[in-house]
Structures are given as structure tokens and as C-alpha cells.
Amino acid sequence: MNVQWLRTLVDDRQAVRLPKGPTFQVGDMIYGKIEKINEDQTALVRIGSYTLTAELHSPVKEGRTYTFQVQKTMPLELNILPRPAKLTDEESVIRHFRLPENEQTKALVRWMMNESFSFKKNDMALIRQWLRTGGEKEVQAIKWLLMHDLPLHDDVFRALVTLQHDQPLYEQRLMLASLIDRAHPKGTLATLSAHLRHIPTLSSFSPEHMQRLLEETMKQQDEWLVLLQTAAEEATGELKAEITALLDRMKAYQLLSTNSNSLQHIFTQFPLLIGTHATDVTIQWRGKQRENGKMDTDYCRILFYLTMATLKETIVDVHIQQRIVHISIINDTPHVELYASALEPSLKEKLAEHGYTLSTVSVKLPINKRSERLLVEPFSYKGVDYRV
Numbered sequence: 001m002n003v004q005w006l007r008t009l010v011d012d013r014q015a016v017r018l019p020k021g022p023t024f025q026v027g028d029m030i031y032g033k034i035e036k037i038n039e040d041q042t043a044l045v046r047i048g049s050y051t052l053t054a055e056l057h058s059p060v061k062e063g064r065t066y067t068f069q070v071q072k073t074m075p076l077e078l079n080i081l082p083r084p085a086k087l088t089d090e091e092s093v094i095r096h097f098r099l100p101e102n103e104q105t106k107a108l109v110r111w112m113m114n115e116s117f118s119f120k121k122n123d124m125a126l127i128r129q130w131l132r133t134g135g136e137k138e139v140q141a142i143k144w145l146l147m148h149d150l151p152l153h154d155d156v157f158r159a160l161v162t163l164q165h166d167q168p169l170y171e172q173r174l175m176l177a178s179l180i181d182r183a184h185p186k187g188t189l190a191t192l193s194a195h196l197r198h199i200p201t202l203s204s205f206s207p208e209h210m211q212r213l214l215e216e217t218m219k220q221q222d223e224w225l226v227l228l229q230t231a232a233e234e235a236t237g238e239l240k241a242e243i244t245a246l247l248d249r250m251k252a253y254q255l256l257s258t259n260s261n262s263l264q265h266i267f268t269q270f271p272l273l274i275g276t277h278a279t280d281v282t283i284q285w286r287g288k289q290r291e292n293g294k295m296d297t298d299y300c301r302i303l304f305y306l307t308m309a310t311l312k313e314t315i316v317d318v319h320i321q322q323r324i325v326h327i328s329i330i331n332d333t334p335h336v337e338l339y340a341s342a343l344e345p346s347l348k349e350k351l352a353e354h355g356y357t358l359s360t361v362s363v364k365l366p367i368n369k370r371s372e373r374l375l376v377e378p379f380s381y382k383g384v385d386y387r388v
Helices: 003-010 089-096 103-114 121-132 136-147 154-163 169-182 188-197 207-234 237-256 336-353
Strands: 029-037 042-047 050-056 065-073 076-080 258-260 263-274 277-289 295-308 312-321 324-330 357-364
Touching: 029 089, 065 089, 089 103, 103 121, 103 136, 121 136, 121 154, 136 154, 154 237, 169 188, 169 237, 169 263, 169 277, 188 207, 207 237, 207 263, 237 263, 263 295, 324 336, 336 357
Parallel strands: 050 076, 324 357
Antiparallel strands: 029 042, 029 065, 042 050, 065 076, 258 263, 263 277, 277 295, 295 312, 312 324
């Protein structure tokens, strides 16, 4: 799973971040625009998408943007940080926190400013460390942590970087099994090797079979984590590092499964054998959460991603509103719309058996041809990168 995938997780700021005002601590740096100057030494300051009233003790001009430092929080009191001559606001922040001076860092700082994130001293020290040894994958992991108000910890950060692994999950599992076997394993490691080599097989496309397959796979997720954790504690050297890498990847799936207020999001990925073709299947659900904790299947969105032998990269976007189903197939295989049309009557019949009405089945072309594993934004209802 490459870096383009996680980038889609943070591109839609409206759906990811909850509608709440920013919180600050004394000493934080923030970036804002003066909307209006009041007569009582206060001003309306726009910080990202929020407008706040703050006390200012420095001369400012309406319509200008400044980098401020928080002096007090109740009430909010801001001081303008002087900007060295010929430096942009981003460059000033980069110099202040001694971040790597490159275009990648500048783009990250600009994004943080636009998203109304404050620059906290301890957090920026960690970000500095991560950026010094990282690249685009690290930047996307940092954005995801910030967007979800998660603490900036090494283990969580590492898990999100690992999730952007370019190697398919099924390949990673089989390579790890081979590495374990060379060590003549016993006990937990032997058990892990057997589990790694077992790839579920899709022997039938019947709804009943697919439901059983999915339920069994979901139940095994927690068992996998326990087995990998135990094996990582027993292993050493290269084997320990490879087991830990897979463990981090599995943990990241849990991080991407979130509940916030009345919304529920579930993310899972598993290897699957379709005939003789092995692939990774990624499924993402997003919808309203009922009082019993389960997802409301009358209003939800389900996204499937897999690479098939003939159709290659395929994304199926299922949007359900009031039990009316809209399906978009994102694929650039010639004449794939003919196959979709041929299957539409049977699909409509099967959905009707479960109380759903099929509205449309459409085929759309992916825009981003460079991405080999482009996934859909799971936190948004805006869809994926395709032409309408």
C-alpha cells in the first residue's frame, strides 16, 4: 500500500476533523488573519476556519496575516512573533523549531497553518525528529495524527508509516513465513508460520459464502495481534524486525477504525485467493452508529479495493441512503461497463431479497494513473479521485 493511499485520508479536512474550536496552550504558535480590530484592544482573528476574539498588545492591520504566540488562554491573548526579513511565514516557523529546510517541510507547515493547528513545542520536537529521517510517507502519517487529535507517539507514528508499505500484505506474509521456516521454529513461531501461509480462498461469489468469509476474517484480527505480539517477544534480529513490521501494519488497521460521536468507521485488509490469483482486499465502512453500537445499514458507505487478474485495479464504491443503493465501479479496463450492465439484473434481485433497492451502477475512470494502490477516502462522503 503506497503513500498515495494515506494521502487520501487527509485530503478532505471537512469530513475528518470534528466541528470544534481549536484549543491552545501558553507558548503555542498559531497563524491567523486579522478580520476586525475592536476599540478595546481586542480583535477578531481568523485561524483556519474559525474566528476568535483575542487580546492583542501589538499594532496590527485588518486583512493582514501574522504568526502569533499564545500568552494567555482565558481570555485568549496573543503576541505577534517578529518575522526575520525576507522570510515567509512558513520559513519563520521552520527556523524557529529548527525543522529541516526543504519544500516538503514547508508544505507541511503551510498545511498546518491552513488547518488552524497550533505549533506546540514538544510536538514540533518530535516532528523535527521524524522529518529528518523521513519522506512523504512520514509526512502523511504526521498529518493523519494531527487530523485525529492523537498524541504524537513513536509507536503510533511508526504504525502509520508501516501501513503505507509498497509490498502487498499477502507477499509480506509469505516472505515472513519463509524467514521463520529457515529458523526451524517451534511453539509460537511454528504456529505463526502456519497462519501466515493460510490465505482465505474465494471459492464462490454467493452472498452467503462471502459473508462467512468476511465474518471469519474479522474475528481473526484480534487473534492475529496476540499471536504476532507473542512471536515478536520470542524472536530476535532480522526475524524480530520483520514480525514487528507486520505487527505495526495490523495495529494501523485498528487505528483507522474509529468511532466519533454518531459516526462509525471500520477498516480491514486481508489477503485473498481468487482462483489462482492472490490479492489484497481492502474494505472500508463508514456510517451512522445506532444506539446498540452497530452501524446503521440504511445509511452507510462501503468501499472495496482489490487488484484482480483481468480487471487489475478495481474500486467499488457502494453508497446507501434510505436502503437505496448507488454503486460506482472505478476501473479503466476497456468495455468493463458492458460486464457491469450484464450483472445488474441479478445484482438488483439479490439486493431486493435483503430489502435494498438498486438505483444505479456506473463505471468511472480513475484520474490518478500513477498510483498503483489508490484507495478511497474512508472518512469522507465525497468519493474518490475519479471523473464524473
